[in-house]
Amino acid sequence: MGFRLYNTLTRKTEDFKPLEPGRVRMYVCGPTVYGHAHLGHAKSYVSFDVLLRYLRYLGYAVTYVQNITDVGHLTDDADEGEDKLERQAQKEHRHPMAIAEYYTRSYFEDMDALNVQRPDICPRAAGHIPEQIELTQTLIDKGYAYEVNGSVYFDVSQFAGYGKLSGRQIEDMQAGARIEVNSEKRNPADFALWKKAEPNHIMQWNSPWGRGYPGWHLECSVMSMKYLGTTIDIHGGGIENQFPHHECEIAQSEAANDCPFVKYWVHHNMVTVDGQKMGKSLGNFITLKQIFKEGHPRLSRTYDPPAVRQLILQSHYRSPIDFSDAALSAAQSGYDKITAAVIKVRKALALAPDRAADANILMQLNAMKEKFEAAMNDDLNTAVALSVLFEMVKLVGTLPVEGVAKATLEAIDNQFRTLGGDVLGIVKDEYATAGGSDDALLDHLIGLLIEQRQTARKNKDFAAADAIRDQLAKFGIVLEDKPGGTTWRLG
Protein backbone atom coordinates (compact mmCIF):
# COMPACT_ATOMS: atom_id res chain seq x y z
CA MET A 1 0.00 0.00 0.00
CA GLY A 2 1.36 3.38 -0.95
CA PHE A 3 1.10 6.71 0.73
CA ARG A 4 -2.42 7.87 1.53
CA LEU A 5 -3.35 11.37 2.55
CA TYR A 6 -6.59 12.92 3.78
CA ASN A 7 -7.90 15.53 1.40
CA THR A 8 -10.17 18.16 2.93
CA LEU A 9 -11.57 18.95 -0.48
CA THR A 10 -13.05 15.48 -0.91
CA ARG A 11 -13.26 14.67 2.82
CA LYS A 12 -11.63 11.35 2.10
CA THR A 13 -8.28 9.69 2.57
CA GLU A 14 -6.92 9.25 -0.95
CA ASP A 15 -4.01 7.52 -2.63
CA PHE A 16 -1.35 10.15 -3.07
CA LYS A 17 -0.55 10.67 -6.73
CA PRO A 18 1.31 13.84 -7.63
CA LEU A 19 0.49 15.69 -10.83
CA GLU A 20 3.91 14.89 -12.20
CA PRO A 21 5.42 11.51 -11.31
CA GLY A 22 8.24 11.78 -8.82
CA ARG A 23 7.69 15.47 -8.15
CA VAL A 24 5.67 17.27 -5.52
CA ARG A 25 4.78 20.92 -5.36
CA MET A 26 3.76 21.91 -1.88
CA TYR A 27 2.67 25.23 -0.42
CA VAL A 28 1.95 25.93 3.22
CA CYS A 29 0.50 29.11 4.70
CA GLY A 30 3.28 30.72 6.66
CA PRO A 31 3.14 32.96 9.70
CA THR A 32 2.03 36.55 9.93
CA VAL A 33 5.14 37.98 11.50
CA TYR A 34 3.99 40.42 14.13
CA GLY A 35 4.82 38.40 17.26
CA HIS A 36 6.87 35.48 18.51
CA ALA A 37 5.83 32.03 17.38
CA HIS A 38 3.63 30.09 19.81
CA LEU A 39 2.46 26.53 20.33
CA GLY A 40 0.02 26.77 17.45
CA HIS A 41 2.84 27.53 15.06
CA ALA A 42 4.76 24.57 16.43
CA LYS A 43 1.89 22.18 15.77
CA SER A 44 1.40 23.55 12.30
CA TYR A 45 4.91 23.60 11.04
CA VAL A 46 6.06 20.41 12.72
CA SER A 47 3.08 18.63 11.14
CA PHE A 48 3.91 19.85 7.67
CA ASP A 49 7.59 19.27 8.26
CA VAL A 50 6.87 15.60 8.78
CA LEU A 51 4.77 15.51 5.62
CA LEU A 52 7.65 17.11 3.74
CA ARG A 53 10.22 14.78 5.26
CA TYR A 54 8.17 11.70 4.55
CA LEU A 55 7.58 12.69 0.92
CA ARG A 56 11.33 13.11 0.53
CA TYR A 57 11.92 9.81 2.30
CA LEU A 58 9.62 8.21 -0.28
CA GLY A 59 11.87 9.61 -2.99
CA TYR A 60 9.83 12.55 -4.25
CA ALA A 61 11.60 15.69 -5.37
CA VAL A 62 9.63 18.19 -3.34
CA THR A 63 9.57 21.92 -3.83
CA TYR A 64 8.29 23.44 -0.63
CA VAL A 65 7.10 27.03 -0.53
CA GLN A 66 6.01 28.77 2.63
CA ASN A 67 5.12 32.42 2.62
CA ILE A 68 5.85 35.09 5.17
CA THR A 69 2.91 37.43 5.63
CA ASP A 70 4.16 40.93 6.23
CA VAL A 71 1.29 42.98 4.87
CA GLY A 72 -2.44 42.78 4.35
CA HIS A 73 -3.46 40.52 7.23
CA LEU A 74 -6.06 42.55 9.09
CA THR A 75 -7.15 42.17 12.68
CA ASP A 76 -10.60 41.39 11.37
CA ASP A 77 -11.16 38.93 8.57
CA ALA A 78 -14.27 40.71 7.37
CA ASP A 79 -11.94 43.21 5.68
CA GLU A 80 -12.24 45.72 8.47
CA GLY A 81 -9.79 46.53 11.23
CA GLU A 82 -6.12 47.35 11.17
CA ASP A 83 -3.20 45.65 9.52
CA LYS A 84 -1.59 43.40 12.12
CA LEU A 85 1.92 44.50 11.23
CA GLU A 86 1.03 48.16 11.35
CA ARG A 87 -0.63 47.83 14.71
CA GLN A 88 2.38 46.05 16.18
CA ALA A 89 4.65 48.67 14.63
CA GLN A 90 2.76 51.40 16.42
CA LYS A 91 3.04 49.53 19.72
CA GLU A 92 6.77 49.07 19.34
CA HIS A 93 7.40 52.42 17.68
CA ARG A 94 9.19 50.79 14.76
CA HIS A 95 8.64 50.56 11.05
CA PRO A 96 6.37 47.70 9.99
CA MET A 97 9.15 46.22 7.88
CA ALA A 98 11.42 46.24 10.94
CA ILE A 99 8.71 44.35 12.80
CA ALA A 100 8.46 41.87 9.96
CA GLU A 101 12.20 41.35 9.86
CA TYR A 102 12.55 40.94 13.60
CA TYR A 103 9.76 38.41 13.98
CA THR A 104 10.71 36.54 10.84
CA ARG A 105 14.14 35.90 12.34
CA SER A 106 12.54 34.94 15.63
CA TYR A 107 10.24 32.52 13.81
CA PHE A 108 13.06 30.72 12.05
CA GLU A 109 15.08 30.58 15.22
CA ASP A 110 12.25 28.70 16.91
CA MET A 111 11.59 26.48 13.92
CA ASP A 112 15.27 25.59 13.69
CA ALA A 113 15.15 24.62 17.35
CA LEU A 114 12.20 22.35 16.60
CA ASN A 115 14.22 20.80 13.80
CA VAL A 116 11.76 22.00 11.17
CA GLN A 117 13.38 21.99 7.77
CA ARG A 118 13.50 25.36 6.07
CA PRO A 119 11.26 25.77 3.04
CA ASP A 120 12.92 25.97 -0.35
CA ILE A 121 11.35 29.36 -0.94
CA CYS A 122 10.01 31.81 1.65
CA PRO A 123 8.41 34.58 -0.35
CA ARG A 124 7.27 37.75 1.39
CA ALA A 125 3.89 39.23 0.53
CA ALA A 126 5.26 42.78 0.43
CA GLY A 127 7.81 41.65 -2.14
CA HIS A 128 5.04 40.59 -4.52
CA ILE A 129 2.89 43.68 -4.85
CA PRO A 130 3.14 43.91 -8.66
CA GLU A 131 2.03 40.30 -9.01
CA GLN A 132 -0.89 40.88 -6.67
CA ILE A 133 -1.98 43.95 -8.61
CA GLU A 134 -1.72 41.94 -11.80
CA LEU A 135 -3.94 39.17 -10.49
CA THR A 136 -6.48 41.68 -9.25
CA GLN A 137 -6.58 43.31 -12.68
CA THR A 138 -7.06 39.93 -14.33
CA LEU A 139 -10.01 39.21 -12.08
CA ILE A 140 -11.58 42.58 -12.89
CA ASP A 141 -11.04 41.98 -16.60
CA LYS A 142 -12.69 38.58 -16.38
CA GLY A 143 -15.67 39.95 -14.51
CA TYR A 144 -14.96 38.33 -11.16
CA ALA A 145 -14.07 41.51 -9.33
CA TYR A 146 -15.26 45.08 -9.10
CA GLU A 147 -13.75 48.33 -7.93
CA VAL A 148 -15.49 50.62 -5.47
CA ASN A 149 -13.97 53.83 -4.22
CA GLY A 150 -10.36 52.71 -4.59
CA SER A 151 -10.90 49.21 -3.22
CA VAL A 152 -11.40 46.05 -5.24
CA TYR A 153 -13.61 43.17 -4.13
CA PHE A 154 -14.06 39.65 -5.40
CA ASP A 155 -17.65 38.96 -6.37
CA VAL A 156 -18.39 35.54 -4.89
CA SER A 157 -21.65 35.26 -6.76
CA GLN A 158 -19.65 35.02 -9.99
CA PHE A 159 -17.68 31.99 -8.85
CA ALA A 160 -19.79 28.86 -8.81
CA GLY A 161 -17.39 26.83 -6.70
CA TYR A 162 -17.35 29.18 -3.74
CA GLY A 163 -17.85 27.09 -0.60
CA LYS A 164 -16.64 23.76 -2.00
CA LEU A 165 -13.76 23.46 0.45
CA SER A 166 -15.49 24.49 3.64
CA GLY A 167 -18.92 23.17 2.76
CA ARG A 168 -20.50 26.53 3.36
CA GLN A 169 -23.22 28.09 1.35
CA ILE A 170 -23.24 31.81 0.76
CA GLU A 171 -26.84 31.87 2.00
CA ASP A 172 -25.84 30.19 5.27
CA MET A 173 -23.25 32.81 5.91
CA GLN A 174 -25.71 35.59 5.40
CA ALA A 175 -27.91 33.94 7.98
CA GLY A 176 -25.03 34.04 10.42
CA ALA A 177 -24.93 37.02 12.70
CA ARG A 178 -21.24 37.65 12.40
CA ILE A 179 -20.96 39.16 8.94
CA GLU A 180 -19.79 42.71 9.22
CA VAL A 181 -21.77 45.16 7.19
CA ASN A 182 -19.55 46.78 4.65
CA SER A 183 -21.56 49.04 2.45
CA GLU A 184 -19.02 48.88 -0.35
CA LYS A 185 -19.60 45.20 -0.94
CA ARG A 186 -22.30 43.95 -3.25
CA ASN A 187 -22.57 40.77 -1.22
CA PRO A 188 -21.49 40.48 2.42
CA ALA A 189 -19.43 37.41 1.51
CA ASP A 190 -17.38 39.31 -1.07
CA PHE A 191 -13.80 39.76 0.02
CA ALA A 192 -11.14 42.40 -0.57
CA LEU A 193 -8.46 41.90 -3.19
CA TRP A 194 -7.15 45.42 -2.84
CA LYS A 195 -7.86 47.96 -0.14
CA LYS A 196 -7.70 51.70 -0.47
CA ALA A 197 -5.13 53.14 1.94
CA GLU A 198 -5.81 56.09 4.16
CA PRO A 199 -3.00 58.66 4.13
CA ASN A 200 -1.71 57.57 7.54
CA HIS A 201 -1.42 53.93 6.47
CA ILE A 202 2.32 53.30 6.25
CA MET A 203 2.40 50.33 3.91
CA GLN A 204 0.81 51.45 0.67
CA TRP A 205 1.57 51.20 -2.99
CA ASN A 206 0.45 52.70 -6.27
CA SER A 207 -2.10 50.75 -8.22
CA PRO A 208 -4.52 51.30 -11.08
CA TRP A 209 -7.10 52.07 -8.36
CA GLY A 210 -5.01 54.56 -6.41
CA ARG A 211 -2.85 54.15 -3.32
CA GLY A 212 -3.58 50.98 -1.43
CA TYR A 213 -2.45 47.61 -0.17
CA PRO A 214 -3.34 44.01 -0.99
CA GLY A 215 -5.97 41.89 0.71
CA TRP A 216 -4.67 39.02 2.80
CA HIS A 217 -5.94 36.11 0.70
CA LEU A 218 -4.28 37.34 -2.45
CA GLU A 219 -0.68 36.69 -1.49
CA CYS A 220 -0.98 32.93 -1.23
CA SER A 221 -2.58 32.61 -4.64
CA VAL A 222 0.00 34.83 -6.25
CA MET A 223 3.07 33.28 -4.68
CA SER A 224 1.81 29.75 -5.07
CA MET A 225 1.31 30.16 -8.79
CA LYS A 226 4.49 32.16 -9.26
CA TYR A 227 6.78 29.56 -7.71
CA LEU A 228 4.85 26.33 -8.16
CA GLY A 229 2.46 26.80 -11.07
CA THR A 230 -1.26 27.27 -11.54
CA THR A 231 -2.11 23.84 -10.18
CA ILE A 232 -0.13 22.42 -7.29
CA ASP A 233 -0.15 19.10 -5.46
CA ILE A 234 -0.50 20.08 -1.81
CA HIS A 235 -1.65 23.19 -0.02
CA GLY A 236 -1.42 23.04 3.75
CA GLY A 237 -2.65 25.19 6.57
CA GLY A 238 -4.56 25.31 9.80
CA ILE A 239 -8.14 24.11 9.95
CA GLU A 240 -9.19 27.59 11.05
CA ASN A 241 -8.06 28.93 7.71
CA GLN A 242 -10.30 26.59 5.75
CA PHE A 243 -12.74 29.43 5.79
CA PRO A 244 -12.50 32.09 4.70
CA HIS A 245 -8.82 32.13 3.75
CA HIS A 246 -8.48 28.96 1.71
CA GLU A 247 -11.94 29.27 0.22
CA CYS A 248 -11.01 32.70 -1.07
CA GLU A 249 -7.70 31.48 -2.41
CA ILE A 250 -9.50 28.86 -4.46
CA ALA A 251 -11.98 31.37 -5.81
CA GLN A 252 -9.32 33.87 -6.88
CA SER A 253 -6.96 31.34 -8.36
CA GLU A 254 -9.43 29.22 -10.23
CA ALA A 255 -11.34 32.23 -11.51
CA ALA A 256 -8.10 33.67 -12.87
CA ASN A 257 -6.50 30.52 -14.22
CA ASP A 258 -9.48 28.39 -15.25
CA CYS A 259 -7.91 25.30 -13.76
CA PRO A 260 -7.89 23.58 -10.35
CA PHE A 261 -5.77 25.42 -7.81
CA VAL A 262 -4.81 22.53 -5.54
CA LYS A 263 -5.09 18.76 -5.74
CA TYR A 264 -4.75 17.91 -2.04
CA TRP A 265 -5.82 20.28 0.71
CA VAL A 266 -4.26 19.31 4.01
CA HIS A 267 -5.39 20.87 7.28
CA HIS A 268 -4.03 20.30 10.73
CA ASN A 269 -6.12 20.73 13.84
CA MET A 270 -5.76 23.28 16.59
CA VAL A 271 -3.97 23.50 19.88
CA THR A 272 -5.51 23.91 23.30
CA VAL A 273 -3.70 24.69 26.52
CA ASP A 274 -4.95 23.05 29.70
CA GLY A 275 -8.09 22.07 27.84
CA GLN A 276 -8.99 25.47 26.52
CA LYS A 277 -8.31 27.27 23.31
CA MET A 278 -5.16 29.28 23.47
CA GLY A 279 -5.86 32.98 23.50
CA LYS A 280 -4.13 36.09 24.65
CA SER A 281 -7.12 37.00 26.77
CA LEU A 282 -7.20 33.64 28.58
CA GLY A 283 -3.70 33.87 30.01
CA ASN A 284 -2.76 30.53 28.47
CA PHE A 285 -1.01 31.95 25.46
CA ILE A 286 2.43 30.36 25.42
CA THR A 287 5.21 31.27 23.02
CA LEU A 288 7.91 28.81 22.07
CA LYS A 289 10.59 30.99 23.57
CA GLN A 290 8.76 30.82 26.88
CA ILE A 291 8.73 27.03 26.76
CA PHE A 292 12.34 26.72 25.67
CA LYS A 293 13.97 29.19 27.99
CA GLU A 294 11.91 31.97 29.52
CA GLY A 295 9.33 29.98 31.42
CA HIS A 296 5.60 30.57 31.80
CA PRO A 297 3.24 30.65 34.79
CA ARG A 298 1.48 27.55 33.45
CA LEU A 299 4.69 25.53 33.26
CA SER A 300 6.70 24.08 36.13
CA ARG A 301 9.93 24.23 34.15
CA THR A 302 11.29 24.84 30.66
CA TYR A 303 11.36 22.04 28.10
CA ASP A 304 13.72 21.13 25.30
CA PRO A 305 12.43 21.93 21.82
CA PRO A 306 12.50 18.26 20.81
CA ALA A 307 10.12 17.49 23.67
CA VAL A 308 7.58 19.80 22.05
CA ARG A 309 8.16 18.07 18.75
CA GLN A 310 7.78 14.69 20.41
CA LEU A 311 4.48 15.70 21.99
CA ILE A 312 3.14 16.93 18.67
CA LEU A 313 4.08 13.71 16.92
CA GLN A 314 2.46 11.60 19.62
CA SER A 315 -0.95 12.57 18.34
CA HIS A 316 -2.38 12.80 14.86
CA TYR A 317 -2.05 16.03 12.93
CA ARG A 318 -5.81 16.17 12.33
CA SER A 319 -6.58 15.82 16.02
CA PRO A 320 -6.44 18.74 18.37
CA ILE A 321 -3.62 18.58 20.85
CA ASP A 322 -3.82 19.77 24.41
CA PHE A 323 -0.60 21.19 25.80
CA SER A 324 -0.20 20.97 29.54
CA ASP A 325 2.72 20.83 31.86
CA ALA A 326 2.09 17.13 32.51
CA ALA A 327 1.90 16.29 28.80
CA LEU A 328 5.07 18.22 28.08
CA SER A 329 6.85 16.56 30.94
CA ALA A 330 5.85 13.09 29.75
CA ALA A 331 7.02 13.91 26.24
CA GLN A 332 10.34 15.16 27.55
CA SER A 333 10.89 11.88 29.42
CA GLY A 334 10.02 9.85 26.35
CA TYR A 335 12.33 11.90 24.19
CA ASP A 336 15.18 11.52 26.68
CA LYS A 337 14.73 7.77 26.63
CA ILE A 338 15.05 7.62 22.85
CA THR A 339 18.08 9.88 22.93
CA ALA A 340 19.77 7.76 25.58
CA ALA A 341 19.28 4.61 23.50
CA VAL A 342 20.71 6.23 20.38
CA ILE A 343 23.74 7.49 22.28
CA LYS A 344 24.27 4.07 23.79
CA VAL A 345 24.38 2.50 20.33
CA ARG A 346 26.76 5.10 18.96
CA LYS A 347 29.11 4.78 21.90
CA ALA A 348 29.13 1.00 21.64
CA LEU A 349 29.92 1.32 17.96
CA ALA A 350 33.39 2.66 18.69
CA LEU A 351 34.70 -0.54 20.24
CA ALA A 352 32.40 -3.12 18.72
CA PRO A 353 33.94 -6.28 17.27
CA ASP A 354 34.09 -6.50 13.52
CA ARG A 355 31.73 -9.38 12.90
CA ALA A 356 28.80 -10.15 10.68
CA ALA A 357 25.48 -8.70 11.74
CA ASP A 358 23.04 -10.68 13.83
CA ALA A 359 20.49 -11.98 11.32
CA ASN A 360 17.75 -12.13 13.89
CA ILE A 361 18.15 -8.50 14.83
CA LEU A 362 18.26 -7.46 11.19
CA MET A 363 14.97 -9.26 10.71
CA GLN A 364 13.41 -7.50 13.65
CA LEU A 365 14.64 -4.15 12.39
CA ASN A 366 13.11 -4.84 9.05
CA ALA A 367 9.74 -5.72 10.57
CA MET A 368 9.83 -2.48 12.53
CA LYS A 369 10.62 -0.49 9.44
CA GLU A 370 7.66 -2.02 7.65
CA LYS A 371 5.38 -1.19 10.53
CA PHE A 372 6.73 2.34 10.56
CA GLU A 373 6.11 2.83 6.86
CA ALA A 374 2.64 1.33 7.03
CA ALA A 375 1.78 3.80 9.77
CA MET A 376 3.17 6.79 7.90
CA ASN A 377 1.48 5.66 4.69
CA ASP A 378 -1.83 5.78 6.52
CA ASP A 379 -2.26 9.55 6.48
CA LEU A 380 0.87 10.15 8.56
CA ASN A 381 0.10 8.16 11.69
CA THR A 382 3.06 9.55 13.58
CA ALA A 383 1.84 8.19 16.91
CA VAL A 384 2.29 4.63 15.70
CA ALA A 385 5.50 5.57 13.88
CA LEU A 386 6.88 6.88 17.15
CA SER A 387 5.87 3.69 18.92
CA VAL A 388 8.11 1.84 16.48
CA LEU A 389 10.97 4.02 17.64
CA PHE A 390 10.25 2.90 21.17
CA GLU A 391 10.32 -0.72 20.01
CA MET A 392 13.81 -0.01 18.76
CA VAL A 393 14.69 1.54 22.10
CA LYS A 394 13.54 -1.63 23.79
CA LEU A 395 15.62 -3.72 21.41
CA VAL A 396 18.67 -1.65 22.27
CA GLY A 397 17.94 -2.04 25.95
CA THR A 398 18.07 -5.82 25.73
CA LEU A 399 21.41 -5.88 23.93
CA PRO A 400 24.41 -6.90 26.00
CA VAL A 401 26.74 -4.08 26.96
CA GLU A 402 29.68 -5.54 25.06
CA GLY A 403 30.34 -7.90 22.22
CA VAL A 404 27.57 -6.89 19.84
CA ALA A 405 28.79 -6.97 16.24
CA LYS A 406 29.63 -3.64 14.69
CA ALA A 407 27.46 -4.40 11.69
CA THR A 408 24.48 -4.99 13.96
CA LEU A 409 24.98 -1.70 15.75
CA GLU A 410 25.41 0.09 12.46
CA ALA A 411 22.14 -1.31 11.21
CA ILE A 412 20.37 -0.08 14.32
CA ASP A 413 22.01 3.31 14.17
CA ASN A 414 21.12 3.67 10.50
CA GLN A 415 17.51 2.90 11.17
CA PHE A 416 17.44 5.42 14.01
CA ARG A 417 18.90 7.96 11.62
CA THR A 418 16.49 7.35 8.76
CA LEU A 419 13.21 6.74 10.59
CA GLY A 420 13.86 8.73 13.75
CA GLY A 421 16.03 11.38 12.15
CA ASP A 422 15.22 11.90 8.47
CA VAL A 423 11.48 11.28 8.78
CA LEU A 424 10.43 12.23 12.30
CA GLY A 425 13.20 14.71 13.04
CA ILE A 426 13.49 13.38 16.59
CA VAL A 427 16.87 11.67 16.39
CA LYS A 428 19.80 13.98 15.79
CA ASP A 429 22.87 13.33 13.67
CA GLU A 430 25.16 14.39 16.48
CA TYR A 431 24.72 14.76 20.19
CA ALA A 432 26.93 17.07 22.17
CA THR A 433 27.22 14.74 25.14
CA ALA A 434 29.37 17.08 27.16
CA GLY A 435 29.17 20.42 25.52
CA GLY A 436 31.26 20.80 22.41
CA SER A 437 34.98 21.38 22.36
CA ASP A 438 35.53 20.74 26.06
CA ASP A 439 34.41 17.18 25.53
CA ALA A 440 37.78 15.49 25.79
CA LEU A 441 38.93 17.67 28.65
CA LEU A 442 35.74 17.08 30.61
CA ASP A 443 35.98 13.39 29.97
CA HIS A 444 39.48 13.34 31.46
CA LEU A 445 38.55 15.43 34.48
CA ILE A 446 35.48 13.42 35.31
CA GLY A 447 37.48 10.28 34.64
CA LEU A 448 39.85 11.30 37.44
CA LEU A 449 36.95 11.75 39.85
CA ILE A 450 35.46 8.43 38.81
CA GLU A 451 38.79 6.75 39.57
CA GLN A 452 38.93 8.34 43.01
CA ARG A 453 35.41 7.19 43.68
CA GLN A 454 36.27 3.66 42.53
CA THR A 455 39.13 3.58 45.00
CA ALA A 456 36.87 4.75 47.79
CA ARG A 457 34.29 2.13 46.88
CA LYS A 458 36.92 -0.61 46.91
CA ASN A 459 37.89 0.50 50.39
CA LYS A 460 34.20 0.47 51.38
CA ASP A 461 34.41 4.17 52.07
CA PHE A 462 30.93 4.76 50.74
CA ALA A 463 30.60 8.17 52.37
CA ALA A 464 33.48 9.47 50.27
CA ALA A 465 32.21 7.72 47.17
CA ASP A 466 28.74 9.19 47.55
CA ALA A 467 30.19 12.63 48.22
CA ILE A 468 31.94 12.59 44.84
CA ARG A 469 28.75 11.46 43.12
CA ASP A 470 26.67 14.11 44.87
CA GLN A 471 29.15 16.86 44.04
CA LEU A 472 29.07 15.97 40.35
CA ALA A 473 25.28 15.79 40.46
CA LYS A 474 25.24 19.44 41.44
CA PHE A 475 26.79 20.25 38.06
CA GLY A 476 24.25 18.06 36.32
CA ILE A 477 26.64 15.18 35.83
CA VAL A 478 25.12 11.77 36.47
CA LEU A 479 27.31 8.75 37.21
CA GLU A 480 26.11 5.30 36.24
CA ASP A 481 27.77 2.16 37.55
CA LYS A 482 27.57 -0.56 34.96
CA PRO A 483 29.09 -4.03 34.76
CA GLY A 484 31.86 -2.75 32.50
CA GLY A 485 32.67 0.25 34.69
CA THR A 486 31.28 3.66 35.54
CA THR A 487 30.09 6.02 32.83
CA TRP A 488 28.86 9.58 33.04
CA ARG A 489 26.34 11.70 31.23
CA LEU A 490 24.76 15.11 31.53
CA GLY A 491 21.49 14.74 33.40
Next chain:
RNA sequence: GGCGGCGUAGCCAAGCGGUCCAAGGCGACGGUUUGCAAAACCGUUAUUCGUGGGUUCGAAUCCCACCGCCGCCUCCA
Protein backbone atom coordinates in the same frame (compact mmCIF):
# COMPACT_ATOMS: atom_id res chain seq x y z
C1' G B 1 -27.60 30.57 14.30
C1' G B 2 -24.34 27.78 10.54
C1' C B 3 -20.27 24.12 10.03
C1' G B 4 -16.93 20.45 12.17
C1' G B 5 -14.70 17.38 15.87
C1' C B 6 -14.09 14.72 20.39
C1' G B 7 -15.33 11.50 24.91
C1' U B 8 -10.44 4.74 25.15
C1' A B 9 -6.54 2.92 31.92
C1' G B 10 -4.05 7.89 37.13
C1' C B 11 -2.37 11.24 32.66
C1' C B 12 -1.21 11.68 27.12
C1' A B 13 -2.62 8.70 23.04
C1' A B 14 -3.22 4.85 18.64
C1' G B 15 -6.93 1.71 16.96
C1' C B 16 -12.39 3.07 13.29
C1' G B 17 -16.57 -4.04 11.83
C1' G B 18 -13.58 -10.07 13.42
C1' U B 19 -6.33 -11.34 14.28
C1' C B 20 -8.69 -5.97 20.33
C1' C B 21 -9.94 -10.15 27.10
C1' A B 22 -7.53 -2.60 23.03
C1' A B 23 -0.48 -0.32 20.56
C1' G B 24 2.95 3.11 22.42
C1' G B 25 4.57 6.92 25.95
C1' C B 26 4.41 9.06 30.96
C1' G B 27 3.39 7.77 35.96
C1' A B 28 2.77 4.08 39.87
C1' C B 29 3.81 -0.64 42.11
C1' G B 30 6.65 -5.45 42.56
C1' G B 31 11.16 -7.99 40.99
C1' U B 32 16.40 -8.59 38.77
C1' U B 33 20.86 -5.70 39.25
C1' U B 34 23.58 -2.22 42.89
C1' G B 35 27.35 -1.11 48.97
C1' C B 36 23.14 2.40 48.24
C1' A B 37 21.54 4.80 43.99
C1' A B 38 20.97 5.86 38.86
C1' A B 39 20.33 3.58 34.30
C1' A B 40 18.71 -0.84 32.06
C1' C B 41 15.78 -5.22 31.97
C1' C B 42 11.42 -8.44 33.55
C1' G B 43 6.43 -8.28 35.44
C1' U B 44 1.73 -5.85 37.18
C1' U B 45 -1.41 -1.55 36.24
C1' A B 46 -8.83 -0.95 30.79
C1' U B 47 -12.88 -8.48 30.81
C1' U B 48 -13.40 -2.78 28.54
C1' C B 49 -13.71 1.80 25.00
C1' G B 50 -19.22 8.74 27.97
C1' U B 51 -24.64 6.66 28.82
C1' G B 52 -28.93 4.02 26.87
C1' G B 53 -30.96 1.58 22.78
C1' G B 54 -30.43 -0.64 17.78
C1' U B 55 -28.04 -3.09 13.24
C1' U B 56 -24.88 -7.55 12.72
C1' C B 57 -23.05 -14.36 13.36
C1' G B 58 -19.65 -10.47 15.48
C1' A B 59 -18.99 -3.27 17.49
C1' A B 60 -14.42 0.79 20.88
C1' U B 61 -15.27 0.70 15.61
C1' C B 62 -21.88 1.37 11.90
C1' C B 63 -27.02 3.79 13.16
C1' C B 64 -30.31 6.54 16.69
C1' A B 65 -31.09 9.17 21.21
C1' C B 66 -29.13 11.42 25.42
C1' C B 67 -25.15 13.54 28.51
C1' G B 68 -20.47 16.06 28.63
C1' C B 69 -16.35 18.63 26.27
C1' C B 70 -13.87 21.34 22.32
C1' G B 71 -12.97 24.00 17.79
C1' C B 72 -14.05 27.15 13.30
C1' C B 73 -17.31 31.13 11.34
C1' U B 74 -14.14 37.33 16.39
C1' C B 75 -8.58 37.94 18.69
C1' C B 76 -5.46 33.26 17.15
C1' A B 77 -1.86 28.86 13.37
